[in-house]
Amino acid sequence: MLKSKKYDLIVVGAGITGTFCALHALNKKKSVLLIEKDNSPFESSFRNLGHINPSGQSFAKWFDISRKSLRIYQGLQENFDLTFSKTGTCYIAKSTQELTLLHELQALFEERNYPAQLYSPADCKQLNPALITNKIFGGIHLPNEGVVDSKEMTHRLRNHLISELGLHYKHNTLVVDVEKRRGIAKIVTSQQETIWADHIILACGNQTQLLLPNHYPTELLQKCQSQIIKLSPQRTQLKNTLISGASVECFSSSQSCPSFDNSLPQDEIKLTIKQLKDGSVLLGETVRSTCIQKQSDLGFELSMEANSRLIEKAKTFIDLPAWDIESTWTNTYLEHVGDGVFSKTVDDIIHILAGMGNKSITTSPAYTQMYINQLYQ
Ligand SMILES: Cc1cc2nc3c(=O)[nH]c(=O)nc-3n(C[C@H](O)[C@H](O)[C@H](O)COP(=O)(O)OP(=O)(O)OC[C@H]3O[C@@H](n4cnc5c(N)ncnc54)[C@H](O)[C@@H]3O)c2cc1C
CATH class of the missing domain: 3.50.50.60 (FAD/NAD(P)-binding domain)
Structure with missing residues (x-):
């Protein structure tokens, strides 16, 4: 037919x-x-x-x-x-510079009537009990x-x-x-x-x-290989999706902030943490890229070293009862180099x-x- x-x-x-x-x-x-x-x-x-x-x-x-x-x-x-x-997003500042950036972002969201609220470390922890309050300076909460x-x-x-x-x-x-x-x-x-x-x-x-x-x-497109980890299910610790550190700076919105420093080296690790309904926690992501004809340069192996670095970064501001990796995976997607x-x-x-x-x-x-x-x- x-x-x-x-x-x-x-x-x-x-x-x-x-x-x-x-x-x-x-x-x-x-x-x-x-x-x-x-x-x-x-x-x-x-x-x-x-x-x-x-x-x-x-x-x-x-x-x-x-x-x-x-x-x-x-x-x-x-x-x-x-x-x-x-579930809302919470960007977490781990230094005074990052907190300044979040204040600037908040002003930009306010100008655009986009709900966003600056939170103290205690406010952030109330929503996300796994956060280690003495390691963070505050956050911005995006409830929508x-x-x-x-x-x-x-x-x-x-x-x-x-x-x-x-x-x-x-x-x-x-x-x-x-x-x-x-x-x-x-x-x-x-x-x-x-x-x-x-x-x-x-x-x-x-x-x-x-x-x-x-x-x-070929000059406009690249292939990006991204790797993420799923941690075993555990009691609810995180209501929001959490973003911190260099990940905040990687976001295009941060580039409109006066204090954005574009001389910062690009980190392969863009840390985003999210708890799923079954209690498991996703930690992402390590990103490597290459031009579109050379996908094989990215290899096929899952990097245990990248996973360790992801977990180490997460441990600098959250404390989970279990860090056992349930699974880890990778895939390649196509990206336009100019956003x-x-x-x-x-x-x-x-x-x-x-x-x-x-x-x-x-x-x-x-x-x-x-x-x-x-x-x-
Ligand atoms: C680990 C990882 C984490 C990521 N994290 C994020 C994130 O947090 N946020 C975000 O926005 N993006 C993220 N991405 C990127 C995002 O997932 C991709 O950019 C997006 O899914 C691409 O969608 P697509 O439909 O264009 O391509 P795909 O999902 O690749 O779909 C293309 C489909 O076309 C089919 N196909 C291809 N060729 C043919 C053919 N000739 N005939 C028939 N079928 C064909 C394929 O089988 C495939 O199912 C991540 C990617 C990975 C791998």
Whole structure:
């Protein structure tokens, strides 16, 4: 049946980018086919920290888009359990300089009517009993921010689109070719099936070598390998997602602060700590990057040394009853080097959308909405 049908839109890749593109197109009453190479998709969209933090995004480019994404997550959660919960973020200052930066950030949030409150060490500890108060100088609390369970969220969204909005979904299907033929876009699958559509979106994540490889600009894109740890379940210690140290400075929003020091060396470790519903604790993340043709330079080994450093950093300000590593994993995602996103249209009707990098979870719901609105304006 699929062989003869022409869709309004085919989306290749059932990660967060492709699935949200499908949602917005379905909301416009378009017929949509989502195609995924794996039996059950399990790339970066299913392996990340699941932290939704507009507070970390650049004010010029991404802050408003992220706030809109937060509203989209909340709206979906009202309809079905997407795993979104409003747990809040707390940035923790471990020095007077960091506290100054948090005061400056707070002023920037206030100017934009974004709820944010400066907290004393005792306030921070009240929400997050694991914090060691004599090691911290204070914090800023962002009550509206949230988390999703990334292992689950995109699967649940896809299932909702299939059951409620009529999404057609094909898994275990690698797309091996894409082209425009007689004014219509077509894909060819590894089973030699040809499927037609008015538009095709390639949302293939870090897979840049297979479909239209020459259209991915090597100077604008990099591959980032990120590693995180899951600690064994323990009694609740952390209500908020905690961010501290160099991680605060890595966020694009911090770069708008007068005291931001851009001469600071970039640390591979960007510390974010989050406790999941079952009590386990995620510690992230170690990030290494390389240009897109050299992914193999990143290797395949999980670094125990990086895990030890992550834990040592966390121990400088939180005290957990258990630090046993339950599991640790890594994956590679595509990132635009200039805090942007890579989008390109080929032959008017074939579109590539990728490279939102480590802001994808926070920004893709609203960014893909703008993208689909533009496609069908
Ligand atoms: C450990 C880790 C931690 C992270 N932490 C964060 C974080 O805290 N915040 C954040 O925002 N981001 C984070 N990221 C990055 C974020 O997860 C990714 O940027 C995002 O998930 C990319 O989504 P995507 O849909 O573009 O790509 P993907 O999730 O890679 O999805 C692409 C899909 O396309 C499919 N596909 C590819 N080629 C084909 C083909 N030819 N035919 C059919 N299917 C195909 C793939 O199988 C895959 O399912 C993290 C990533 C990792 C690995």
